[in-house]
Amino acid sequence: MTVGAPTPTAPAVAAKPAGKVNRLGLEQTAYKGAESTLCAGCGHDAITASIIKSLYEYGIEPYRVAKLSGIGCSSKTTAYFLGQSHGFNSVHGRMAAIAMGVNSANRNLVNIGVSGDGDTASIGLGNFLHMVRRNVPMVYIVENNGCYGLTKGQFSATADKGSVQKGGGVNEMPPIDICAMAVQMGCGYVARSFAGDPKQVVSLLKGAVAYNGTAVIDIVSPCVTFNNHEGSTKSQTYARANEDPLHELGFVPFFEQVTVEYDPGTTKLVTLQDGSKITLKKLERDYDPTNRSQVMDLLHQANKEQLFLTGLLYTGDAGKPLDEQLNLIDEPLATLPASRIRPPPEALAKVMETFK
Amino acid sequence: MSLEVARDGAGNIVPNAAPQAVNDVVISVATSNGTGSQSANLILMRSIFNMGIPTGAKNMFPSNIQGLPTWFTVRANHSGWTARKKHADVVVCMNVESVEDDVANMRPGDTLIINKSLYGKVKRTDLLVHVVPFDELVVPVCPDTRLRKMVVNILYVGVLAHLLNIDLEELKKAIARQFGSKVKAAELNTKAALHGYEWAKANIPAHPKLKLQRMDKTAGKIVIEGNQAAGLGLVFGGLTFLAWYPITPSSSLCENAIDYLEEFRKDPDGKATYAVIQAEDEIASIGAVVGAGWAGARSATATAGPGISLMSEFAGLSYFAEIPAVILDVQRMGPSTGLPTRTCQGDIFKAYHLSHGDCKHPLLLPGSPQECFEFAAESLNLAERLQTLVFVMLDLDLGMNNWMSEPFAPITKAIDRGKVLSSEDLKKLGEFARYKDVDGDGICYRTLPGTDNPLGTYFTRGTGHTEKATYSEKPKDWKGNIDRLARKFDTARTLMPKPVLKTMPGAEVGIIAFGSTDMALEEARVRLRDELGLPTNYLRLRALPIGAETREFIAQHKVIYVVEQNRDAQCASILRLDCPEAATKLQSVLHYDGMPIDAQSIIDGITAAQKAAKERS
Ligand SMILES: Cc1ncc(C[n+]2csc(CCOP(=O)(O)OP(=O)(O)O)c2C)c(N)n1
Ligand code: SF4
């Protein structure tokens, strides 16, 4: 999603901000939403906080954002950030379908979508894959807790093999790896993170906003009520102990200069369509997220050894985003005047001749 | 069969046909699917239409690409009755698979044109039979052996031209029209048609009773399929978003819309003022339509029964969250594959109440291609005006068959975007509550995402909400909201197209029908009056929910026959819900064998009901 320079319209809020403001003159509070109703300590709330921070720091006019979600505890969270943006908490598993329509109707909107692992990898898997395949411009966040939080803790399709349910049941099936699926479908921005690593989440989110196309971020987000026990591979303790970052991530927005000197031997810079840059500082692994075959190998290994690798897994060219494939006019279809959407009477007369 | 074949003094069969048999004939052609007979059949129809004779055609095709039997019937009728007739006067048999049944179904005295290779299958002696060596005739006109399977079809058109006196000049014109820029194909077909004609002239007599003769009843008229008309209606109605998943019989509606969008809705630089997505399933199509409608596009999808089932949850979301959307349902028979290439009006009840928890959706019921055009356009206005899902209910007969029509007049009604507040409106108003009934008509004001004014922001959800669109599970909020939705539905009653009323002097009996039944019904009424002395008043529903006019019609009549093409009297059930006091007055005449309804079935249904009523009293 390329956001680019702010539009000339004056920011909608707070004429004289008292506190710290972003490049639009907005305080971080302008990016907040309603009070969360999730369980105290839920990983989803941590992600909400990171979304607020990243959109504030990047500096997006809230009115240009459309918040989209499916159904689940995770999907509820679109109400908890950007109270000054339109939001649509839609149907279980169908955020992807909604997004296709929203992008077509108004290509100027910045679509921020929040889904769950059940929403995306179970009921919505088909629509999700097709959306990625179409490269619908949006930030697609999966708040992945390995279970259905809202229906009280049943396994979801991302639960790891051998993972234990609160009641004691063991999952015998292999997990569906949302990131591997996304890469397979040609996604040009695929990341995995952990709700408890806000620094990384924020950088990845900003990168996703700067990226024009479908950006998928699968964030492990512990369900403290139903999937936070011993034996769960999506618990806080497990995730914290096992998170294995591929690199140290940073983000330099297009409106800032790269000031720090980066050692090309240890740090890689990835430039996104709007000119923003993601910085990837090497840790133990020598990993290049722009190499598509490397990511498949890596995910294969991670799956086999149950590694919790986080960071930018892959970024690359995914072809034209949906609105460009559709060859849409610049202005939103949503607000075209009648004269642009009804052909003249002569056109009808011409068609009628063909049926005579 | 009780009918005895009539023979003249010399013992020859007297062919069936009313004594006055000029310009009143039904021709049925039985071929095999995928042999290219469709063009020959359309040429046959066109030739007769071009002679100024009202003509309609029905294509009874199988769910198959190649090999299964298919029938095409053309009805030419001087009075303009072009609905289906159960029996054909002239049957052309070209298909070995169906020949035995085709011949068995004929009435004594009917005329059979049969390919020589099939003649061995004919056991009947009470038909007027012409054996034509089609396979031999095609050889000299079509040296290319691969093309013969197709070219053989135009030969029977030539034979029919002689038999029924079809104007050869019109035939040639129809061939040229059909093949357009493919000049070679046109030449080949013209040659073959004339060859068939000459052979027939030399070998068989003209039909002794049935005859086509030039008249002037089709001048300026068009022949069009309902799906073409509806596709066009969407484009001229200002559609901006279309999502679809292919399914017979609705695919051609979308494909037509796409063709016209490409032709008329591109800027000079090639950029589109519309978006079309062929989705991965019907859930995605309706999801995208609802997403686009929410974001402000005029959006629609078209599908048939199985697709409607998949769209159920989103239909409810559109209703509860009040998001404009349009579904054009081209109805076909049954679940799963059912009879995908047969017609019915079997989705009426389901569409009206689609989804869960007190859902009701407005239905537009076009009865002609003209109305397919108008209602497809109007559905987009109504969806935005009412901020809800609107259905347009076509069926396979209306959607995929050829209907004669006046050319469509340009739509004069302005495009209606409904109650949408802009950033400036919000500034003036100083307040906004998404689900507040400001005007008392149950329709609230909405804003579109991207509106540059924080006052207009709101959160859309299917769950309970307050007037300000905040989350609520309070009984008062829930009940208040769905009571308002009921009021909105009452407003819809006043905005839907009014029914069309047709009366006859002295009529006491009422009839209610809708959709593709109309043509057969008008014919049935004339015959009921002229042949059985039963004048009727006819109210043609053009939409649900009903308004005051329909209530009044029901109140004014002691007995009302509700004629529809389904087993369970779906429309009558809805009428009974709206007019419980009239429940027993509404009697059903039903037709549901997969074939388009015909006048005789309606007459039989009404006379049987009348007889039963007499016996009861
Ligand atoms: C069609 C449909 N089926 C089932 C449900 C019930 N349901 C609500 S949320 C949910 C699972 C949500 O899981 P997930 O997407 O992982 O979100 P989480 O609550 O874990 O954040 C289910 C099955 C529903 N709302 N709709
Ligand atoms: S049930 Fe789990 S996922 Fe849902 S709010 Fe509570 S902790 Fe979060």
Ligand SMILES: [Mg+2]
């Ligand atoms: Mg979950």
